[in-house]
Amino acid sequence: MKKNVSLINEFAVSEVVGAMILILIAIVISVAIYNYVFPLPIPSPEPNTKLMGYVNDNGIAVLEHMGGEPLTAYKIYADGELVYQNYNDSWKISQCINPPLTKLLITDNDKVKIDVYVIYDDGSEHRVFTGILAGKVKLVQPPSYVPLMLISSLNTNTINEDLICYNYTMNPSIDASTYIYNWSVNGNSLTNILMPFDTSSSTNAKDYSGNENIGTVIGPTWINGGRVGGAYQFDGVDDRISIPYCFDGSSIDEITVETWVKTTANSGVIASFDRKSYWELGFMNGKVRWSTTTDTGTKDTIGEISINDGIWHSVAATYYYPTGECTIYVDGKQDFSESGHNPGEFLGVGGPQGSGSIGVGAILSRETVLSTSFETQNEKNSWKPDNETWGGEAGIIQWATLRYDNFNSNWGSYTKGADTYRSSLYKHEGTYSACMRDNSGTSSAITLTNSIDVDTPTYESLKVDFWWMWRGSGWQTGEDWWLLYYNGSAWVTILDINYPSAYGKDVWYHQVVYINESDYQFPSNMRLRFQCDASSDDDNVYLDQIYINATTGCRLDYDFDIRDPTKLTPRTGIYSIGGSGDFDPDYALFNRTGIDISGYKNVNVSVWYSYKSTGSEDKVGLYYRDGSNLVTVFEVLNPDIGVGNQLPWTHVEAQIPDHIDSLVFKFNWSTSSINEYVAIDDLEITGMPLGSGENFSGVIDEFRIYKRVLSSEQIYQNYLCMKDGHSDKSVIVSEETALGNIWKCVVTPNDGIQDDISEESNSIEIIPYSGGG
Numbered sequence: 001m002k003k004n005v006s007l008i009n010e011f012a013v014s015e016v017v018g019a020m021i022l023i024l025i026a027i028v029i030s031v032a033i034y035n036y037v038f039p040l041p042i043p044s045p046e047p048n049t050k051l052m053g054y055v056n057d058n059g060i061a062v063l064e065h066m067g068g069e070p071l072t073a074y075k076i077y078a079d080g081e082l083v084y085q086n087y088n089d090s091w092k093i094s095q096c097i098n099p100p101l102t103k104l105l106i107t108d109n110d111k112v113k114i115d116v117y118v119i120y121d122d123g124s125e126h127r128v129f130t131g132i133l134a135g136k137v138k139l140v141q142p143p144s145y146v147p148l149m150l151i152s153s154l155n156t157n158t159i160n161e162d163l164i165c166y167n168y169t170m171n172p173s174i175d176a177s178t179y180i181y182n183w184s185v186n187g188n189s190l191t192n193i194l195m196p197f198d199t200s201s202s203t204n205a206k207d208y209s210g211n212e213n214i215g216t217v218i219g220p221t222w223i224n225g226g227r228v229g230g231a232y233q234f235d236g237v238d239d240r241i242s243i244p245y246c247f248d249g250s251s252i253d254e255i256t257v258e259t260w261v262k263t264t265a266n267s268g269v270i271a272s273f274d275r276k277s278y279w280e281l282g283f284m285n286g287k288v289r290w291s292t293t294t295d296t297g298t299k300d301t302i303g304e305i306s307i308n309d310g311i312w313h314s315v316a317a318t319y320y321y322p323t324g325e326c327t328i329y330v331d332g333k334q335d336f337s338e339s340g341h342n343p344g345e346f347l348g349v350g351g352p353q354g355s356g357s358i359g360v361g362a363i364l365s366r367e368t369v370l371s372t373s374f375e376t377q378n379e380k381n382s383w384k385p386d387n388e389t390w391g392g393e394a395g396i397i398q399w400a401t402l403r404y405d406n407f408n409s410n411w412g413s414y415t416k417g418a419d420t421y422r423s424s425l426y427k428h429e430g431t432y433s434a435c436m437r438d439n440s441g442t443s444s445a446i447t448l449t450n451s452i453d454v455d456t457p458t459y460e461s462l463k464v465d466f467w468w469m470w471r472g473s474g475w476q477t478g479e480d481w482w483l484l485y486y487n488g489s490a491w492v493t494i495l496d497i498n499y500p501s502a503y504g505k506d507v508w509y510h511q512v513v514y515i516n517e518s519d520y521q522f523p524s525n526m527r528l529r530f531q532c533d534a535s536s537d538d539d540n541v542y543l544d545q546i547y548i549n550a551t552t553g554c555r556l557d558y559d560f561d562i563r564d565p566t567k568l569t570p571r572t573g574i575y576s577i578g579g580s581g582d583f584d585p586d587y588a589l590f591n592r593t594g595i596d597i598s599g600y601k602n603v604n605v606s607v608w609y610s611y612k613s614t615g616s617e618d619k620v621g622l623y624y625r626d627g628s629n630l631v632t633v634f635e636v637l638n639p640d641i642g643v644g645n646q647l648p649w650t651h652v653e654a655q656i657p658d659h660i661d662s663l664v665f666k667f668n669w670s671t672s673s674i675n676e677y678v679a680i681d682d683l684e685i686t687g688m689p690l691g692s693g694e695n696f697s698g699v700i701d702e703f704r705i706y707k708r709v710l711s712s713e714q715i716y717q718n719y720l721c722m723k724d725g726h727s728d729k730s731v732i733v734s735e736e737t738a739l740g741n742i743w744k745c746v747v748t749p750n751d752g753i754q755d756d757i758s759e760e761s762n763s764i765e766i767i768p769y770s771g772g773g
Contacts, residue, residue: 051129053114059104059168060151061112061133064096071128073119078102078112084153087119089160098153102728104168105135149761150745158769162717163732165745165761172756176749178229181730182208183745192246193705195358197222198229198750205232205241205358208748216242220359224752226701227260227312228722234359236265236697241358245273246705251346256706257281258316258718263308263698267601267690269361270315270700277349280361281317283307284599284690288328290317292340292347299340300599300689301326312701314719318709321346332719334712358703359696366686369603370595373682374570374577380562383577383667386589399463399549402452406545407432413450418443419537428467428508428544436481436532437472437540445531446543451486453524458552462515464528465547468497469508474538475499481532481541485515488523499534502566508544512559514582514674558588558669563679568612571649571681576610578679583670587619590667598661600687601694605654605663609634610647611678616640618671620678625664626657633665639678649681711735741766 049068070090076099083099116129149169152161167179178198183190194209200222205215219239220232272280280291288303307313316329324341405412408430420436427433438444483495495513532541558581570576597603621635634652669678713733744763749756
């Protein structure tokens with residue numbers, strides 16, 4: 001086979017050359033011996049194919065399969081640039097291909113170098129044809145000859161061919177700088193809106209789709225330096241082009257939005273038909289954002305390729321309702337795709353069908369990023385103790401468990417009194433709890449059997465953590481139960497729960513009691529006693545899961561939890577969130593991290609705070625982190641409200657800088673007693689979505705809306721046709737055609753100021769492929 005034929009003529013041929021028999025036999029024997037001794041993979045055999053290239057009477061390049069094996073996967077290059085490729089359909093004997101060139105070959109000076117490569121299964125390529133095709137001056141055609149504007153790539157109009165519309169047959173009366181192509185299939189325009197922006201106008205943007213969807217220019221400046229012909233420059237302040245509603249009915253099943261943009265802005269809206277009702281195409285943080293809305297909500301599909309580098313980029317986005325697929329393309333290649341909605345959902349949520357805009361989105365209200373009234377335990381779980389330092393003091397300490405009893409198998413660390421027993425009917429966990437009743441002194445108590453040395457280990461704080469419940473019909477006003485602490489010389493009451501109180505019967509309550517060395521003597525024989533002081537055997541107090549913990553660290557004894565009205569009246573609902581403690585003089589520090597605000601600007605924080613029974617030495621504050629700095633949302637350094645009193649809920653707001661992408665809160669407080677409380681409630685974070693309602697800054701050209709989902713091949717072909725600023729042809733790839741389709745194209749010359757008379761191409765009906773030899 002000749003692999004490198006170069007003929008400067010109208011014809012160029014590549015053919016198989018027979019080899020000498022003796023040389024061939026020698027080669028075969030040599031290869032056989034080599035492979036036997038050194039077995040290696042045998043390279044793919046070169047195809048036995050004969051191609052011929054020539055220029056027809058219309059100046060169109062033709063490649064014809066003259067004989068040999070069909071080519072299944074191949075590429076065609078013109079002057080080193082890929083112009084055609086195929087991976088599925090065989091190129092067989094007698095079939096012709098017209099490589100889509102940027103010029104006609106009419107004179108001897110019109111030349112193009114054509115290379116054809118076959119692609120093997122392993123991805124490697126092999127050249128099977130090379131040649132230089134040249135035109136020649138043609139004889140004057142007979143009067144009956146009419147050159148075709150619209151052809152198929154094999155000149156047989158079958159379903160497997162591309163359709164190519166040229167403008168070379170036109171003879172405009174103006175000095176045309178661009179040609180505008182309006183394709184139609186079966187009499188219907190392929191586009192809903194076709195705006196090339198080629199005509200200078202400060203008032204109207206013409207729609208060439210034939211649907212008369214004329215745009216109203218409000219502010220942007222027309223320039224003649226677009227991607228193809230003219231374009232509009234948007235100032236990023238108030239420029240826009242208003243476009244009418246251009247869809248059939250109140251919903252959209254399939255759509256492609258396609259355009260060229262050049263910008264250096266971080267975010268903006270390219271085009272929108274009310275993001276909250278239909279769709280919006282824009283970009284945020286330099287990446288394309290395709291927002292689509294159905295009855296189930298709005299989905300933001302975000303691309304991965306940056307387009308804000310100040311050079312031209314082709315941007316396209318599609319929505320396909322059968323699968324709910326949202327897809328973004330940049331420069332003809334798929335950038336990102338995802339199932340944004342449920343299969344079968346249409347875009348549109350009803351309501352009025354307003355106009356859309358190029359260059360600006362709908363003015364949107366704020367969106368809620370996070371809103372909580374702290375009504376569930378999950379809200380507490382979102383806050384984590386701080387293991388850093390703030391103000392030079394530690395934010396978390398370690399507790400050692402000295403005793404733990406759950407009474408499931410026995411009395412464990414405790415000695416029972418005569419009026420106490422283990423109950424299997426009422427327990428917080430497991431199988432049993434401890435029950436005490438009546439007021440018969442130590443007979444109504446459970447007491448640590450063995451004392452604990454809390455002096456020698458130099459403990460500074462003890463924490464008694466347990467669950468309790470009272471029930472029974474004998475409880476009367478003034479009756480109570482206690483937690484007593486033995487300090488080495490006397491029993492001291494450290495907890496007294498009176499009846500009646502905010503604690504209801506038949507409800508398990510979690511109780512935490514702190515005993516600090518600064519307030520109580522820490523002996524070497526410390527003991528604890530739980531004791532009932534009621535009036536009858538029908539007055540029961542149940543105890544379960546009793547922890548005795550100790551720490552040798554700094555005294556930082558806090559109780560952080562969702563707060564019910566028994567501790568501090570919430571602003572709304574049943575709970576707020578906050579803490580109490582006994583500090584000397586450290587802070588409790590809790591973080592709320594990972595609040596993603598990267599997709600928003602003008603983020604605002606709204607929160608309410610209150611405190612109860614605090615003193616002048618106490619402190620409370622909420623902060624957010626900006627780099628290494630803490631910025632105050634609110635801070636009170638002397639919340640002196642007095643015992644039993646609560647500050648009315650106070651509202652504060654803070655604006656978060658736009659450069660913060662992940663919001664981190666710190667809730668810090670210091671109170672001087674475990675019966676002093678601080679809390680926040682009704683936290684809400686809102687912001688404006690990036691790009692939404694934000695004007696576009698830069699240049700927009702070649703804006704199109706299609707009433708179908710273009711294939712990836714068609715989007716890539718559109719990119720190829722315009723990427724160098726040319727408009728000498730337009731191509732519809734075979735993936736867009738179907739049997740029986742009748743395709744036609746109307747071509748309009750334009751010189752930047754006006755259009756010339758449009759010409760309608762010949763029609764092509766797509767027919768079945770009849771096969772080849």
